[in-house]
Amino acid sequence: MSTRVLPPLPSWLADFEKRGFRTENATARALLERRAGAFLTGYNMLRRHGVGELAFRLDPLPLDDQGFAYEGAAFAAAAHDLLLRRRKNSTLDDLFALAGERYPHLMHVGAGWVGLIAPPSAVLRHANLDPLLRWLTLDGAGFARTFLRGKGWNERFRRKSWSDAPSHTVLHQGVGRALWFAECADAAAIRRRIATFPPQAHAELWAGVGLAVCYAGGADDIAFDDLTSLTGPNRAALAQGAAFAAGARGAAGHVPEHTAVGVRELAGVPVEEAVEWTVSAAHVVSAGELDIAGYRQWQHLIRERAARHV
Structure with missing residues (x-):
C-alpha cells in the first residue's frame, strides 16, 4: 500500500548551494549531499510504494547510505500515520518490523521529523516506539527544523530563552x-x-x-x-x-x-x-x-x- 496522501520531497532539498549551505569543501559537500539524497529516496520510495516493496527499493543502496534512507522512510511512515490518525497496525509499525533491528536509531530520528508538521510530542503520544530510543524523536525534530526551515527559523531558535527542560x-x-x-x-x-x-x-x-x-x-x-x-x-x-x-x-x-x-x-x-x-x-x-x-x-x-x- 502506498502513502500518496503525503507530498513528494524534491531533490533540490539536498542541493547545498540552493539551500544556502556552505559549499567550499567539495569532497564533504558531495558526501553529505549524497546522505541527504538517500533520506529523500527513502521518504519518496515509501510514499510511492509503501512498506511492502521498500527493502527491494532501498537495500541496493550503498550500505553507508541505507540508514539515511530508512530514516527518510520513517519520516514518511510517521507522517502518514499522524495524518490518518492511525495508532494500531500503523505504517511505522510495519516499517519497524521490516528494518527496526538494523536501523533503530535512525528510524526513531526519522519519526521525529514529524516535528515539521506537528508538535514533536505528537509522535511520542501516537507511535509504538522503543522506551529508551523514543526520545531520539526530539533530536530528529531539532535536525529537521534546522535543516529545512532555513536561516530565519535558526535565528529565532538561537535567540529563544534557554530552558534546561530535557526536551x-x-x-x-x-x-x-x-x-x-x-x-x-x-x-x-x-x-x-x-x-x-x-x-x-x-x-x-x-x-x-x-x-x-x-x-x-x-x-x-x-x-x-x-x-x-x-x-x-x-x-x-x-x-x-x-x-x-x-x-x-x-x-x-x-x-x-x-x-x-x-x-x-x-x-x-x-x-x-x-x-x-x-x-x-x-x-x-x-x-x-x-x-x-x-x-x-x-x-x-x-x-x-x-x-x-x-
Missing part, C-alpha cells in the same frame, strides 16, 4: 547534528555558530555534531584537529555523540571506515568499546523509569565514561 536540550542535539550539514563539515564555522548560542546549550550542540561526524562522515584532518581541541563538558559531549554513532552503525552490522576513524578520534576508543559504553549505560538506566530523564541519564553516563578517555 529542549535534546532538541539542541538535533540542531547540532544539522549544523554539520549546513556548515558542510567546517568545524571552525560550526564552532563560531555554537558560540552564538547560550553557554548552557553548547555541550548539547556538540553532542549532535559528534554524532553527525561519525555517522555521516566528511571530516578531514583539519576538522578533527579543531574538534579534538575542545575541552571539558563540550569534549565529553562530542565523544558521547560519537558513541551514539558507533551504536547506530554497529546495530546495522556495517561500520564504515569513516565511523571507525571518527570514533577513535573523538571518543578515544575503538568502535566496539564505544558501543559497550552505550550498552552498559542503557542497562543501568533500564532499571528505572525510561522517561526523558532516564534518556538524559543514559547520555550523561556515557559522557562520564568518555571523559576518562578524551
